[in-house]
Amino acid sequence: MxxxxxxxxxxxxxxxxxxxxxxxxxxxxxxxxxxxxxxxxxxxxxxxxxxxxxxxxxxxxxxxxxxxxxxxxxxxxxxxxxxxxxxxxxxxTRAEVRQIAGARLKNVRDKLAALQRMERVLGHLLADCEASGPQAPCPIIGALASGAGALGAP
Amino acid sequence: MxxxxxxxxxxxxxxxxxxxxxxxxxxxxxxxxxxxxxxxxxxxxxxxxxxxxxxxxxxxxxxxxxxxxxxxxxxxxxxxxxxxxxxxxxxxTRAEVRQIAGARLKNVRDKLAALQRMERVLGHLLADCEASGPQAPCPIIGALASGAGALGAP
DNA sequence: CTTGACTCCGTACCTTGGTACGGAGTTTAG
DNA sequence: CTAAACTCCGTACCAAGGTACGGAGTCAAG
The missing domain is CATH 1.10.1660.10 (Multidrug-efflux Transporter Regulator; Chain: A; Domain 2)
Structure with a gap:
């Protein structure tokens, strides 16, 4: 404050x-x-x-x-x-400025890609969890335990 | 190691x-x-x-x-x-698991949105900088100095 | 001239996910 | 048996971007 x-x-x-x-x-x-x-x-x-x-x-x-x-x-x-x-x-020089901005842009894009993978997998898991019956084992826990739904290609 | x-x-x-x-x-x-x-x-x-x-x-x-x-x-x-x-x-309970995963998903989506704004603005600025003549003042520095190209709506 | 607000400066602390160090004890290969 | 490798445990340190604390000095209003 x-x-x-x-x-x-x-x-x-x-x-x-x-x-x-x-x-x-x-x-x-x-x-x-x-x-x-x-x-x-x-x-x-x-x-x-x-x-x-x-x-x-x-x-x-x-x-x-x-x-x-x-x-x-x-x-x-x-x-x-x-x-x-x-x-x-x-x-x-503008080249110097571009060098810094370009590196940062690449970094931003890398983080973006990583977050998009997380978003996709997490979103699917949550949807599965909500869709599956209340008796079945939780698909989220199951995926974490087994490594299924790892963050690879779609 | x-x-x-x-x-x-x-x-x-x-x-x-x-x-x-x-x-x-x-x-x-x-x-x-x-x-x-x-x-x-x-x-x-x-x-x-x-x-x-x-x-x-x-x-x-x-x-x-x-x-x-x-x-x-x-x-x-x-x-x-x-x-x-x-x-x-x-x-x-699955509700507990979903609560944690849901909160994390929201957080991931928030970060994603923030990074997308950065990516868009940064990408535009770099393109402008490469496009503009070598004599003009650098658009990247200019935007940072003036606050133009702030991260709002497209 | 006092009082309260502000400034100066160094230092410690916070978060998150670890890594590094060092001495003492244990274990095991040869 | 000995020497190397490993384990245990506490503590300190790293990045990044600050926040918090505390004592001493300064400054302006009433």
Whole structure:
């Protein structure tokens, strides 16, 4: 529950320089993630750690990076890959980007195929179980015990 | 690399009672898993721990249980579910079995749907990237930065 | 100036399915 | 009989993506 305090909403601080940028709490709230998640991304080198001045300040560029991370996660990319994609965002070749995305797509397709096999077999077993008489031994247990209905070709 | 030693292949031990059953190493080799995996299943209560008599002995019933576990894992069941399925193997109702299998099937279908969305978007982005001119900004990076091509309806 | 909210930082913990390590005891081939 | 192989047991570690905790410091409002 990353509750965002809405204090300090306007009012450009009293010091001359106006302390530009968000604190980590406001960045996290804006990105809808926890403060700990921001720090975690910093440790994993997905986000920069601003120069320390007591309390660190974050620009909207960092917020955009967090949103980039969330979009990429939704497409299945792992954080290590996202770190590379962020690095490639300014100054990478398209071949490099395609290499990462292509590998991920292959991985997604592999998982998809595995899940489809599971879905097919599990679906059949459940249907069989519901169809067979209440006295017969359970077809699901039977298949698990015997290895029948293994995940091969249809 | 769970190398199986094939020693002790015949020869019914010299003590009168013949020390029936396999040692853990032979059980693991027969089931094609590591010794540590057997112990892990024991800790997770998927397999019984035979009464200690110095070296513990395992019956072929335990081997069948390990094979049951492997079949169930291939269908996507988690170890905690498999523990229940094993418990239901003798003396559970079909409704109980169906409840577990049904929940797992739903979970498989949810993952399947999520992966299909990823596959579709990722596939489009890669095709776009390959189709667009080498000068234009990379469509993949662009989509991640802007959130375009989000994973919604087709 | 106090009080409460926030930040900083390191560290530990969570889940899932195992794998690795190490010392002590047992067993068995030769 | 001896040496190698195996077993027992507890504990620590791995990936991945975070979450939680706790003490100390900072900051702004009342």
């Amino acid at each position: 990353h509750a965002a305090s809405k204090r300090r909403s306007h009012r450009p601080a009293r010091t001359g320089v106006a302390a530009a940028g968000m604190t980590i709490g406001r960045l996290a709230a804006a990105a809808r993630v926890g403060v700990e998640t921001i720090r975690y991304y910093q440790r994993r080198q997905l986000l920069p750690v601003p120069a320390a001045a007591g309390v660190r300040r974050y620009s909207s560029g960092v917020l955009h990076r967090v949103q980039f991370i969330k979009h990429a996660q939704a497409l299945g990319f792992a954080l290590v890959e996202i770190r590379e994609l962020l690095r490639l965002e300014d100054g990478g | 769970h190398a199986a030693s094939k020693r002790r292949s015949h020869r019914p031990a010299r003590t009168g009672v013949a020390a029936a059953g396999m040692t853990i190493g032979r059980l693991a080799a027969a089931a094609r898993v590591g010794v540590e995996t057997i112990r892990y299943y024991q800790r997770r209560q998927l397999l019984p721990v035979p009464a200690a008599a110095g070296v513990r002995r395992y019956s072929s019933g335990v081997l069948h249980r390990v094979q049951f576990i492997k079949h169930a894992q291939a269908l996507g069941f988690a170890l905690v579910e498999i523990r229940e399925l094993l418990r239901l193997e003798d003396g559970g």
